[in-house]
Amino acid sequence: MTVATPSAQFALPLDQLRVGSRARIHGVDWSALEEGEACRLKHFGFDEGVTVEPLHQGPFGRDPLAVRVGRMTVAIRRTHARAIKVTLGA
Amino acid sequence: MNPAPLVAVVGNPNAGKSALFNALTGARQKVGNYPGVTVERKSGRTVLPDGRPVELVDLPGAYGLDPSSPDEAVTRDVLLGRFAGERRPDGLLIVLDASNLDNHLRFALQLIGLGLPTVVALNMIDMARRDGLEISAERLSAELGVPVVETVAVRRRGTDATREALGSALLGPKRAPGGVHADVHRQARSVADAAIVSETPVRRWTHRLDRVLLHPIAGPLILTLVMFTMFQAVFAWSEAPIGWIEGGMAALGEGFTAALPDGWLRSLTVDGIIGGVGAVVVFLPQILILFLFILLLEGTGYMVRAAFLMDRLMSRAGLSGRAFIPLLSSFACAVPGIMATRTIDNEKDRLTTILVAPLMTCSARLPVYTLIIAAFIPERDVLPGINLQGVVMFGLYVAGIVGALGAALLLRKTVARGASSFFMMELPKYQLPALKDVALGLWQRAIIFLKRAGGIILITTVVLWALASFPQAGPGEKQTEVSIAGRIASGIEVLVKPIGFNHDIALALLPSMAAREVAVSAIATVYAIDQADEAQMNQSLEERLSGNWPLPTALAFLAWFVFAPQCISTIAVTRRETNGWKWPLFMVTYLFALAYLAAGATYWIAVAAGL
Numbered sequence: 285m286t287v288a289t290p291s292a293q294f295a296l297p298l299d300q301l302r303v304g305s306r307a308r309i310h311g312v313d314w315s316a317l318e319e320g321e322a323c324r325l326k327h328f329g330f331d332e333g334v335t336v337e338p339l340h341q342g343p344f345g346r347d348p349l350a351v352r353v354g355r356m357t358v359a360i361r362r363t364h365a366r367a368i369k370v371t372l373g374a
Numbered sequence: 375m376n377p378a379p380l381v382a383v384v385g386n387p388n389a390g391k392s393a394l395f396n397a398l399t400g401a402r403q404k405v406g407n408y409p410g411v412t413v414e415r416k417s418g419r420t421v422l423p424d425g426r427p428v429e430l431v432d433l434p435g436a437y438g439l440d441p442s443s444p445d446e447a448v449t450r451d452v453l454l455g456r457f458a459g460e461r462r463p464d465g466l467l468i469v470l471d472a473s474n475l476d477n478h479l480r481f482a483l484q485l486i487g488l489g490l491p492t493v494v495a496l497n498m499i500d501m502a503r504r505d506g507l508e509i510s511a512e513r514l515s516a517e518l519g520v521p522v523v524e525t526v527a528v529r530r531r532g533t534d535a536t537r538e539a540l541g542s543a544l545l546g547p548k549r550a551p552g553g554v555h556a557d558v559h560r561q562a563r564s565v566a567d568a569a570i571v572s573e574t575p576v577r578r579w580t581h582r583l584d585r586v587l588l589h590p591i592a593g594p595l596i597l598t599l600v601m602f603t604m605f606q607a608v609f610a611w612s613e614a615p616i617g618w619i620e621g622g623m624a625a626l627g628e629g630f631t632a633a634l635p636d637g638w639l640r641s642l643t644v645d646g647i648i649g650g651v652g653a654v655v656v657f658l659p660q661i662l663i664l665f666l667f668i669l670l671l672e673g674t675g676y677m678v679r680a681a682f683l684m685d686r687l688m689s690r691a692g693l694s695g696r697a698f699i700p701l702l703s704s705f706a707c708a709v710p711g712i713m714a715t716r717t718i719d720n721e722k723d724r725l726t727t728i729l730v731a732p733l734m735t736c737s738a739r740l741p742v743y744t745l746i747i748a749a750f751i752p753e754r755d756v757l758p759g760i761n762l763q764g765v766v767m768f769g770l771y772v773a774g775i776v777g778a779l780g781a782a783l784l785l786r787k788t789v790a791r792g793a794s795s796f797f798m799m800e801l802p803k804y805q806l807p808a809l810k811d812v813a814l815g816l817w818q819r820a821i822i823f824l825k826r827a828g829g830i831i832l833i834t835t836v837v838l839w840a841l842a843s844f845p846q847a848g849p850g851e852k853q854t855e856v857s858i859a860g861r862i863a864s865g866i867e868v869l870v871k872p873i874g875f876n877h878d879i880a881l882a883l884l885p886s887m888a889a890r891e892v893a894v895s896a897i898a899t900v901y902a903i904d905q906a907d908e909a910q911m912n913q914s915l916e917e918r919l920s921g922n923w924p925l926p927t928a929l930a931f932l933a934w935f936v937f938a939p940q941c942i943s944t945i946a947v948t949r950r951e952t953n954g955w956k957w958p959l960f961m962v963t964y965l966f967a968l969a970y971l972a973a974g975a976t977y978w979i980a981v982a983a984g985l
Contacts, residue, residue, distance in 0.1 A: 321796065348682060354474075356474055360680070
């Protein structure tokens with residue numbers, strides 16, 4: 285494998301994405317989530333190829349996160365954001 | 375005659391469904407519960423342009439036909455005609471948030487696939503335009519194959535067009551249930567792309583506001599300020615109306631006392647019924663003020679932000695950020711606090727919040743705390759400027775909070791075990807709620823409280839009255855000893871002696887089941903009757919208490935009231951909100967157990983310390 289831009293090569297968990305930077309969802313580890321949580325995330329539109337952008341962080345322990353997904357802003361906890369892998373440069 | 379056709383108003387949460395429902399039905403709504411679940415059912419009527427009546431039912435907001443909450447399960451079951459006790463809707467009114475088309479269309483496509491006569495309301499079209507979105511209702515209609523009307527429900531715009539479209543849809547030819555695309559996500563996005571004429575990126579209002587309101591430092595400060603204002607209002611604004619209600623009830627009581635001959639009928643009317651109704655109605659001002667704030671916070675979209683800010687702290691106790699406002703409200707009164715738990719979407723989170731809400735120090739505990747502290751705790755400074763009485767009062771509040779957090783953790787590991795607390799929600803756009811919607815919400819809360827809680831409270835008060843009044847004392851006997859209540863008190867006394875309580879307290883505990891503050895008047899009555907010698911006559915209640923109770927008993931009494939579930943209204947509202955007697959009974963049991971342990975521990979530690 286040739287070394288291209290590292291950001292495109294390695295998927296990053298969404299909770300490590302900086303506030304204000306946009307990324308594309310590379311994949312979601314649905315097995316790491318409970319059924320209701322996975323279902324709700326799908327309902328919010330978290331899906332491969334969708335653009336996401338963390339907008340705000342909670343005041344305590346920088347948790348939860350407010351994430352823009354599509355035209356919607358949703359609040360999720362960091363533990364759940366960890367299951368969403370993104371690639372930069374969307 | 376056939377019943378009016380039933381049309382379900384359905385859509386995603388935050389699509390403005392309820393506002394459209396209110397706009398179409400006006401104030402004549404029936405609010406109830408779906409049988410077997412604690413999901414609210416709202417229905418109302420509207421009249422089509424051709425004069426036909428239509429019954430509208432406001433289904434709980436959902437993201438799809440695959441439910442992830444009990445509310446969503448109700449929506450699915452009703453739509454599929456599988457909900458016992460609710461007929462299958464004859465038509466659908468799908469509400470979409472115009473500025474959130476791609477997401478909301480997914481559910482809409484599933485709904486259209488059901489094949490029922492359908493009208494789509496493209497709601498909040500004004501906000502979408504403000505966000506730089508230009509959407510064509512015609513193109514959307516062509517893509518979806520159903521009529522689309524533009525609405526701004528909170529401003530009551532587009533209601534006539536909606537009624538007209540509903541009329542033709544219900545008369546129109548039947549549509550066959552269509553298949554839904556395998557990848558409904560992609561389908562939704564492509565329909566949205568087709569309907570969106572142009573999109574001009576603009577700096578969105580909501581984002582700018584959130585920068586301040588969700589700021590790591592400014593956010594919590596503003597939240598504190600909002601909560602402080604709310605509490606000030608709950609106490610300051612309610613003072614006068616509570617005074618009027620108490621005055622009115624007293625006048626009514628006097629009126630009946632004068633009109634009725636002395637006897638059991640007068641006693642039942644004045645002490646039982648009027649006293650009981652008064653005890654309920656007196657809660658109304660605080661409930662209405664608190665709910666005014668809650669409805670405004672919810673309607674503007676700030677409530678979700680408050681939950682966002684507090685979620686991390688609440689999660690430490692196994693709760694979600696959504697529990698913050700209900701628990702905070704419970705410092706005023708657990709009744710509206712428990713009613714406010716409806717905004718918590720996870721069932722276990724909600725149950726836990728309901729069960730610990732009574733541990734928050736409500737305003738009804740204040741008279742009891744004040745009396746006992748004034749009688750037993752010396753007014754001296756422990757540190758310069760810090761008064762011992764204040765420290766004790768503060769300690770009682772802290773004991774309640776610590777108790778609640780501990781109980782929540784324990785409950786989450788035992789009876790309310792389940793998925794870890796859940797916090798995933800949409801942060802809707804900020805908007806100004808319609809005053810009419812707020813007024814309607816307030817009115818419905820008041821009715822629910824008076825009807826459901828009131829009935830139980832009235833019955834219990836009358837029963838308590840009967841226990842205290844019969845059998846009537848003969849000459850030379852004391853009513854407080856001869857009555858059934860007096861005898862029960864003697865029984866209770868055996869139970870509470872180990873934790874340092876005497877017969878007076880045992881007797882006061884029984885009537886104060888109705889409400890905690892009754893304990894004060896009950897104790898006052900006991901000592902009023904027992905004022906044997908002249909010297910005691912001129913003593914205040916506090917002086918008499920400090921002369922009669924050892925200090926460990928007084929401290930144990932305080933500890934008891936931190937935990938004891940002595941409030942019929944709370945129990946009644948818990949029964950309503952959990953839809954059965956199981957959880958209120960559990961709540962009463964565990965809280966009494968905690969109260970007993972806390973009072974016992976306090977008493978014996980105090981005795982051992984030689985107080």
